[in-house]
Amino acid sequence: MRIMFGDLKIGDTARKYIQRALDSNWVSEGANVKEFEQNFANKFGYKHAIATSSGTDADIVSCASLYDFGANRGDEIIVPALCFVACANSILAAGFTPKFVDVRVDSLNIDPAKIDEAITDKTRAIMVVHTMGKPCEMDAILKIARPHNLKIIEDACEAHGATYKGKFVGSIGDMGTFSFYAAHVVVAGEGGMVVTNNDEIANVVRSVKSHGRPFGSIYFDFQRIGFNSRMNELTAAIGLEGLEKFDQTFSKRKGNFYKLLELTRGLSDYLYFPKEESYEKISPHAFSIVLKDKKYDCPKLYKYLEAKGIQCKTLFASLPTQHRAFQFMNYKYGQFPVSEYIGENGLHFGIHQYLTEDDLVYISDTLKAYFK
Numbered sequence: 001m002r003i004m005f006g007d008l009k010i011g012d013t014a015r016k017y018i019q020r021a022l023d024s025n026w027v028s029e030g031a032n033v034k035e036f037e038q039n040f041a042n043k044f045g046y047k048h049a050i051a052t053s054s055g056t057d058a059d060i061v062s063c064a065s066l067y068d069f070g071a072n073r074g075d076e077i078i079v080p081a082l083c084f085v086a087c088a089n090s091i092l093a094a095g096f097t098p099k100f101v102d103v104r105v106d107s108l109n110i111d112p113a114k115i116d117e118a119i120t121d122k123t124r125a126i127m128v129v130h131t132m133g134k135p136c137e138m139d140a141i142l143k144i145a146r147p148h149n150l151k152i153i154e155d156a157c158e159a160h161g162a163t164y165k166g167k168f169v170g171s172i173g174d175m176g177t178f179s180f181y182a183a184h185v186v187v188a189g190e191g192g193m194v195v196t197n198n199d200e201i202a203n204v205v206r207s208v209k210s211h212g213r214p215f216g217s218i219y220f221d222f223q224r225i226g227f228n229s230r231m232n233e234l235t236a237a238i239g240l241e242g243l244e245k246f247d248q249t250f251s252k253r254k255g256n257f258y259k260l261l262e263l264t265r266g267l268s269d270y271l272y273f274p275k276e277e278s279y280e281k282i283s284p285h286a287f288s289i290v291l292k293d294k295k296y297d298c299p300k301l302y303k304y305l306e307a308k309g310i311q312c313k314t315l316f317a318s319l320p321t322q323h324r325a326f327q328f329m330n331y332k333y334g335q336f337p338v339s340e341y342i343g344e345n346g347l348h349f350g351i352h353q354y355l356t357e358d359d360l361v362y363i364s365d366t367l368k369a370y371f372k
């Protein structure tokens, strides 16, 4: 593959922190994790940052924290029909039921106009997902959530450093989640983070991620249902370097994002492209395209791009109606027409920091040749 989805080069900072852990003979949660949490919180201005073993676990512990705030097992959490599968899986893993809502084709994000009709007596939260680093329409979502007393979990796993009306994502709702899996803007190999400005939520999340013990305790006093979702020292070491390089990585990727948009401008009759509004800052997670007409045959385009060395992924598809895993929920194809359309006609690929201008020209030329 010439254009990989992401790439990681491990440098001296990560090696220094890995060595520190090795020298201390302690690689479970410790000094590196603490420093990673503090640096992450300081960098983006979150009051609390709580490291977890993955972005999926960040979502699970965020959902499970809701039991301390009036939720009961089996209650519902609203989630977009189209997003990475971990969002819906984590709602189920935490003991809730995902209630799916369709997305918009221009943002790939949950459609605020369709949230109200999905709210029932059992709804306790909305998990919004800032897909491909594009912030959701948070003003509209807050306006819907507050009168119903719903908590908002912002899944920002693809949106490190994205802002909406001057605020970093993850600080607008009640809590936010991040992933440091390979190919994200900050990589730690695996790993995640829950952020919140609320002290009470922070204490509950810290407890849930460590078997439900009171925060700071290692004794067997279990106050709530919890998990082992802790990060280890080696993961945090790599994350610390990713965070140190954040500005550089972000601006190189953002440059790639705009360069590719400019190079592919002539294809706008064929494709929907991402669009950054004046009041937001998109995090350059990846580059998405959606065919404007089915006749251009997405599976063929996918195979063509991969054959040309461009590593491709679909755009997730409608979880409830296009993935076997969710068949047990009895949703029917046609209930989420926009997600289903994007699922059948959307792709995304990498715009990572190690791509050169030649690589971007290559991607653009390859796309143009397909539509000729």
Ligand SMILES: Cc1ncc(COP(=O)(O)O)c(C=O)c1O
Residues within 6 Å of the ligand: 054, 055, 056, 057, 059, 083, 084, 086, 087, 129, 155, 156, 157, 158, 178, 179, 180, 181, 190, 191, 192
């Ligand atoms: C939106 C979203 N949520 C959750 C996750 C899960 O993160 P992880 O792979 O670290 O478990 C991902 C992963 O990329 C994601 O894109």
